Amino acid sequence: MAxxxxxxxxxxxxxxxxxxxxxxxxxxxxxxxxxPTGSLYHFFPRGKAELAEAVITETGASYLELxxxxxxATSDPGAAVGAFFDGAAETLEQSDYIDVCPIxxxxxxxxxxxxxxxxxxxxxxxxxxxxLGKHLEAAGLATTEATALAATVVAALEGSFVLARTxxxxxxxxxxxxxxxxxxxxxxxxxHNRAQVNVGRGR
Amino acid sequence: MAxxxxxxxxxxxxxxxxxxxxxxxxxxxxxxxxxPTGSLYHFFPRGKAELAEAVITETGASYLELxxxxxxATSDPGAAVGAFFDGAAETLEQSDYIDVCPIxxxxxxxxxxxxxxxxxxxxxxxxxxxxLGKHLEAAGLATTEATALAATVVAALEGSFVLARTxxxxxxxxxxxxxxxxxxxxxxxxxHNRAQVNVGRGR
DNA sequence: GTCTATACCAAGATAGAC
DNA sequence: GTCTATCTTGGTATAGAC
Numbered sequence: 412m413a414x415x416x417x418x419x420x421x422x423x424x425x426x427x428x429x430x431x432x433x434x435x436x437x438x439x440x441x442x443x444x445x446x447p448t449g450s451l452y453h454f455f456p457r458g459k460a461e462l463a464e465a466v467i468t469e470t471g472a473s474y475l476e477l478x479x480x481x482x483x484a485t486s487d488p489g490a491a492v493g494a495f496f497d498g499a500a501e502t503l504e505q506s507d508y509i510d511v512c513p514i515x516x517x518x519x520x521x522x523x524x525x526x527x528x529x530x531x532x533x534x535x536x537x538x539x540x541x542x543l544g545k546h547l548e549a550a551g552l553a554t555t556e557a558t559a560l561a562a563t564v565v566a567a568l569e570g571s572f573v574l575a576r577t578x579x580x581x582x583x584x585x586x587x588x589x590x591x592x593x594x595x596x597x598x599x600x601x602x603h604n605r606a607q608v609n610v611g612r613g614r
Numbered sequence: 615m616a617x618x619x620x621x622x623x624x625x626x627x628x629x630x631x632x633x634x635x636x637x638x639x640x641x642x643x644x645x646x647x648x649x650p651t652g653s654l655y656h657f658f659p660r661g662k663a664e665l666a667e668a669v670i671t672e673t674g675a676s677y678l679e680l681x682x683x684x685x686x687a688t689s690d691p692g693a694a695v696g697a698f699f700d701g702a703a704e705t706l707e708q709s710d711y712i713d714v715c716p717i718x719x720x721x722x723x724x725x726x727x728x729x730x731x732x733x734x735x736x737x738x739x740x741x742x743x744x745x746l747g748k749h750l751e752a753a754g755l756a757t758t759e760a761t762a763l764a765a766t767v768v769a770a771l772e773g774s775f776v777l778a779r780t781x782x783x784x785x786x787x788x789x790x791x792x793x794x795x796x797x798x799x800x801x802x803x804x805x806h807n808r809a810q811v812n813v814g815r816g817r
Numbered sequence: 818g819t820c821t822a823t824a825c826c827a828a829g830a831t832a833g834a835c
Numbered sequence: 836g837t838c839t840a841t842c843t844t845g846g847t848a849t850a851g852a853c
Binding site: 618649650651652653656657 | 837838839
Binding site for chain 2: 429430431432433434507508509510515516518519520521522523524529532533536537559560562563565566567568569570571572573574576577578579583586587589590591593594597
């Protein structure tokens with residue numbers, strides 16, 4: 412049996428993916444985790460907000476790891492991006508379309524009301540963008556271009572989750588992934604062409 | 615003074631953009647609208663869910679109209695898309711980063727819990743995708759390509775709102791808009807090139 | 818660290834006078 | 836159509852024994 416704290420985190424993660432922050436009660440959490448209220452407040456003395464912050468931070472780190480696995484499998488960032496979208500689509504279909512990512516839902520709910528949670532989500536998104544950005548740089552993009560493109564990919568990923576869950580069909584995630592892949596490929600091609608021209612000019 | 619029903623809808627729209635569905639109480643709505651509980655239940659007998667459904671449907675229709683205005687201003691869909699993102703970025707900055715769109719937030723919150731609201735959001739997103747898709751078809755894309763690309767643009771739009779609100783900076787919306795614009799331009803170019811080749815081959 | 822009971826408050830919804 | 840009072844439920848959080 413997993414440690415109590417881990418069960419609480421895992422249960423909250425899944426409940427947030429289904430119902431979001433305000434839509435999930437601590438009663439649901441303790442029931443799903445099989446843990447009493449006392450334990451919850453033992454591990455998270457500041458209550459729901461502290462629990463949510465832990466879920467955001469820890470889930471964010473595990474998704475970062477997951478993306479790094481995809482990226483490590485190839486030197487082609489476009490392929491890694493496409494594969495990541497395809498994996499997310501699969502997850503959606505196998506989970507009755509509960510959100511793939513608790514962070515996007517919660518971030519959108521609390522961005523104007525819980526500044527601490529907003530900050531935690533901000534750090535997570537930034538870590539993802541930085542990671543993808545590094546890979547895009549390694550493949551030939553300038554830093555500014557790489558970061559902006561990485562942010563677009565993350566935005567498209569999060570947005571495609573909204574559409575897929577709303578229509579209960581994950582194909583939009585796959586199509587969006589394909590589009591992101593061609594966008595990445597095109598930008599890399601442009602960068603290489605510019606580099607070629609400069610070489611031709613003796614730069 | 616606007617009619618009571620209109621004030622209730624407008625107040626709810628703004629409150630949803632700030633705090634989402636579960637994060638907004640009917641007390642907040644009646645306070646902001648300056649309307650008593652009795653009036654709210656007079657216009658929306660099934661309560662909060664019915665009110666939310668009306669907000670989604672009516673806001674969705676007004677954003678559709680707004681996009682059609684942008685699209686009517688030019689025969690270049692890429693330009694219309696870019697301008698729409700820029701306008702949204704402006705709105706975010708001027709509103710303390712409350713969401714541009716109450717529908718995306720609410721859709722993500724209730725997709726697994728309120729099927730009626732999910733359905734209403736689905737119809738709205740579909741109407742946007744269909745509208746943009748038509749313009750992309752008119753510019754030369756095949757129907758399937760046009761619909762898929764339109765969905766990607768809507769996904770990127772919604773996703774960029776999440777990132778922008780989370781980091782309290784709307785530049786990501788502008789950058790995403792630029793990327794969507796180049797994506798649209800590239801796909802239209804490809805379609806035209808394919809058409810040219812076919813002409814060259816005497817098709 | 819765990820458990821139960823409970824305090825306290827805000828939520829959505831309803832009733833019935835006007 | 837409007838207004839106020841109120842019902843009921845469920846929310847977060849705490850207390851204190853074990």
